[in-house]
Amino acid sequence: MKGRDGCPRCQGAGYVIEPEGDRAVARLCTCLPVCPRCHGSGRVTVVRGGVPLTGRCRCQQLPDRIEHWHFAQVPARHAQATLHGFFAGTFQHDDPVKRRALLEGVNPWLEAFDPARRDNRGLVLHGPVGRGKTHLLVGILRELVFAHGVVVRFVEFSRLLGQLKERYSRGQGDTQLLGELAEVPVLAIDELGKGRVTDWELAIIDEVISRRYNAMRTTLATTNYAPRVASGIRDVNLAVVDESPQTLGDRVGDRVFSRLREMCSFVEVGGLDMRPLLG
Ligand SMILES: [Zn+2]
Ligand SMILES: [Zn+2]
Structure with missing residues (x-):
């Protein structure tokens, strides 16, 4: 048999x-x-x-x-995303930059993750579009769910803001959705800072991140924006992402950004553009 x-x-x-x-x-x-x-x-x-x-x-x-x-509500287009697939693609293309992100960034973070604790450090994957950040994020979620039984939630940043705005405009302030996002043990935000972000949207994201910060919950994110670096300090994160002069701090505001820096490790995902291979 x-x-x-x-x-x-x-x-x-x-x-x-x-x-x-x-x-x-x-x-x-x-x-x-x-x-x-x-x-x-x-x-x-x-x-x-x-x-x-x-x-x-x-x-x-x-x-x-x-x-x-x-x-977790992972979108259909990421159904095949696994860490193994990212790893295989990275080797297939002999991409040392991406390999380093996985071996020195994501794998040690996963090894340090303790499902019995609630204050695990988060992770922000940043880098240009098409480097497989979302693939990596979903691969991590899959690992957390199926290897460790962790409760996670995936949200696309601009879609989430759209949903909230729609409900508010209908006069239904969505405390339930906000509460869920604030309390889920692991929240994964895809494309953090994408699109035109209004003050109202900044206030919403600030509320979610602040509540998670106070509750010591784990937050994961991908972003196309480089983290801002404190002046005078040299940092490996000091990379110019695409032609965009804006940093993650510019996009999500100083308060959210400084909380993320306290809550999360930042891993740069550069290397080859793998869009045709890793949706
Ligand atoms: Zn089978
Ligand atoms: Zn049984």
Whole structure:
């Protein structure tokens, strides 16, 4: 009999992620055998000291993580994004800059991430467009969800602001959405600072980041804007991104930016433009 590791669909992971509608949808792979402990019911009964105790079977861990994945709301176009795929693409193109971002930036950060703590450091991936920052971000989320069972949420910065603005304009101040974003254990903001950001939008982003800062929650982000560097200090982050003279601080405001600097490690993702390969 062919083992799960030989499964061509999931490569032994037990789940697959595919685009469906506008979301990247996860489901159990068909190679999973019926659980011998609970026979698929998800509940097991054990007798301790003569007392029968019924609880969830440990085979339910993967379905629980699939639920977490759906809570994350990752868009369909990133369904195939994995760290392994980023790694493979980087090697295929012999791209030392990108390899360094992964090996010296992202991997050590993931290793240091402790799912049992709530005050893990965040991560900001910055660099020019088309270098695979979003791919890397989604790969990280996938790892956090499926390897560690962490509850995460993905938001596209401009889409989020659009949603909030629409609800406010209809007279429905969205405290529920803001509360969710403030409280989710890991929030991943894609394209932070993109587009024309109004004062009202800055105030919203400031509220989300401030609440996360105070609650010591982990925030991840990608941005096309370079971090601002304190005057007089030489820093590896002092890179000019595209032709844009604006920094991340210019885009999101001093307060948000200085909180991000306290909460997050900054990793530059440069190297080759891989858009045709890594959506
Ligand atoms: Zn499979
Ligand atoms: Zn079971």
